[in-house]
Amino acid sequence: MSDIVLSSAVRENLLSLKNTAGLMSTTQNRLATGLKVNSALDNPNSFFTAAGLNDRAKDLNNLLDNMGQAVQTIKAADNGITSITKLVESAKAIANQALQTQSEYERKVYAERYNAVLEQIEDMARDASYKGKNLLAGAGNELTVIFNEDSTSNLKVLPVDYTDTTLDTGLALKDLATGAGATSSFALNAASGTLSLTGLQASSNLSDLAAWADGDVVSVSDGVTTRTFTVGSGVGEIKTVQDYVNALNSLGGIKATFDEGTDAITVTSGLGANVTISKNAAGGGTATNGGVGTGTTTLTPTAMTANSKLVNSGSYKVGDVLTIVDGNNYEPASLEITANTTVDDLVKLINGVKGLDAGFSGGTISLVGDISFNIKSTNPDFNIGALATTDGTVKLTATDSDFKDDTDIERTLQAINAALDTLRSSASSFGTTLSTVEVRQKFTGQLINTLEVGAGALTIADMNQEGANMLALQTRQQLSSTALSLANQADQSVLSLFG
Numbered sequence: 001m002s003d004i005v006l007s008s009a010v011r012e013n014l015l016s017l018k019n020t021a022g023l024m025s026t027t028q029n030r031l032a033t034g035l036k037v038n039s040a041l042d043n044p045n046s047f048f049t050a051a052g053l054n055d056r057a058k059d060l061n062n063l064l065d066n067m068g069q070a071v072q073t074i075k076a077a078d079n080g081i082t083s084i085t086k087l088v089e090s091a092k093a094i095a096n097q098a099l100q101t102q103s104e105y106e107r108k109v110y111a112e113r114y115n116a117v118l119e120q121i122e123d124m125a126r127d128a129s130y131k132g133k134n135l136l137a138g139a140g141n142e143l144t145v146i147f148n149e150d151s152t153s154n155l156k157v158l159p160v161d162y163t164d165t166t167l168d169t170g171l172a173l174k175d176l177a178t179g180a181g182a183t184s185s186f187a188l189n190a191a192s193g194t195l196s197l198t199g200l201q202a203s204s205n206l207s208d209l210a211a212w213a214d215g216d217v218v219s220v221s222d223g224v225t226t227r228t229f230t231v232g233s234g235v236g237e238i239k240t241v242q243d244y245v246n247a248l249n250s251l252g253g254i255k256a257t258f259d260e261g262t263d264a265i266t267v268t269s270g271l272g273a274n275v276t277i278s279k280n281a282a283g284g285g286t287a288t289n290g291g292v293g294t295g296t297t298t299l300t301p302t303a304m305t306a307n308s309k310l311v312n313s314g315s316y317k318v319g320d321v322l323t324i325v326d327g328n329n330y331e332p333a334s335l336e337i338t339a340n341t342t343v344d345d346l347v348k349l350i351n352g353v354k355g356l357d358a359g360f361s362g363g364t365i366s367l368v369g370d371i372s373f374n375i376k377s378t379n380p381d382f383n384i385g386a387l388a389t390t391d392g393t394v395k396l397t398a399t400d401s402d403f404k405d406d407t408d409i410e411r412t413l414q415a416i417n418a419a420l421d422t423l424r425s426s427a428s429s430f431g432t433t434l435s436t437v438e439v440r441q442k443f444t445g446q447l448i449n450t451l452e453v454g455a456g457a458l459t460i461a462d463m464n465q466e467g468a469n470m471l472a473l474q475t476r477q478q479l480s481s482t483a484l485s486l487a488n489q490a491d492q493s494v495l496s497l498f499g
Contacts, residue, residue, distance in 0.1 A: 057451040059149045060444050067441040070145040074434045077135035080128030084121050085423045091117045092416045099409045104326040104371045105355035107403040111176040118165045125162035135159040147440050157433050160426050171419040176402035184367045184396035186383050189272050189301035190313040195265040195291035202242045202258055206231050215283020222273045225387040253384030255314040270315030272385050275299040303363020306344040320379040324353055327372035369396045
């Protein structure tokens with residue numbers, strides 16, 4: 001091709017077209033990529049500066065994602081604390097309800113409910129995790145939030161431990177003892193006998209009887225203990241029939257009444273052993289069975305049945321009031337004895353008391369109580385098992401719950417108030433941390449945008465300018481083509497000379 005010679009005009013027009021084509025290629029590339037600097041060859045300074053800015057923006061963008069996950073982790077803990085606070089407030093309400101009643105059984109129930117709430121608090125604390133990180137689960141769950149590329153700017157979030165409410169470093173809420181039940185029982189026996197005092201009235205002197213004389217001694221025995229009464233007018237001695245009845249009634253578990261129609265004392269016993277009554281001849285009378293008969297009067301007990309009337313026993317009489325009280329002296333039930341009150345009525349009364357169950361078999365009422373109970377009567381003869389017994393109260397002693405006494409409940413309320421303060425402090429701490437991370441998150445997002453805008457200013461093409469450039473280059477190309485054509489025509493005019 002070196003043998004071909006182009007004129008100066010043609011060569012200049014060809015060079016112009018070549019340059020224009022190169023510029024058009026560059027402009028087309030900018031329009032296609034949107035970048036005015038696509039490689040280091042285009043502008044080394046701008047290219048590498050922009051690359052550095054974009055690389056930092058990418059690093060920060062990765063950190064921004066981690067910040068977002070940290071925010072969610074802290075929010076999960078904050079949500080957990082909010083819910084736990086509501087549960088602790090529920091526990092406080094339960095304690096206040098327990099304080100408003102004196103029923104030991106209801107307080108025991110409230111103690112059980114309180115423990116159930118504590119269990120839910122622990123479960124909720126365990127469930128407050130996000131992607132395996134739980135700020136409410138204690139050691140091993142520390143959260144470190146990194147804010148810059150070299151990790152020199154960071155925030156360490158320390159966890160708390162609410163998965164065990166008993167921890168002193170946590171809520172310090174101890175599980176309450178709910179107590180343990182107990183059992184007890186008491187027997188219902190009935191025995192009766194008649195002491196005939198023929199011809200006497202209540203006000204008659206006992207010595208009016210031929211077999212009786214001052215100085216004679218009446219003995220009442222249950223086989224272990226013997227009580228004696230001396231006939232006479234001295235202090236503590238029995239003179240009249242009524243004195244005799246009163247002396248018998250003074251013995252626990254024995255009831256005596258005198259019928260002036262039959263001239264006889266009817267003696268009933270609630271003791272579980274045989275009771276014998278006799279009178280000796282120490283004062284010059286004749287030995288009797290406690291009346292005018294010979295020998296000994298024996299009251300042999302038999303077990304009462306469900307349909308037996310309570311007044312058949314020496315432990316009960318019409319007008320007695322049986323009361324059931326718990327360990328706090330709270331009275332959930334009472335029963336006034338009438339002539340028709342049966343053993344079954346007493347069993348039903350007991351079974352109507354919450355926390356106390358009764359069963360009856362073989363003359364014995366068996367008791368099962370969730371809490372302590374006492375069954376007592378206005379009649380001192382109630383449940384007297386022997387002549388030596390002075391107190392017939394039926395006692396069922398159970399293990400107390402931690403809500404039995406007011407002081408125990410008030411102590412629990414103090415612990416709950418302290419736990420609420422702890423929760424509020426934790427909520428404030430996590431709230432401050434959350435705000436800090438969110439501020440840094442927003443700042444990092446803005447910084448990333450600043451870096452990307454800065455990098456773009458160095459490398460992004462102005463599409464308006466490049467579009468105008470393309471239009472101008474297209475015009476130039478057309479003009480150059482026309483000029484080249486004119487130059488070629490000028491060269492062809494020489495051929496006409498050789499016509």
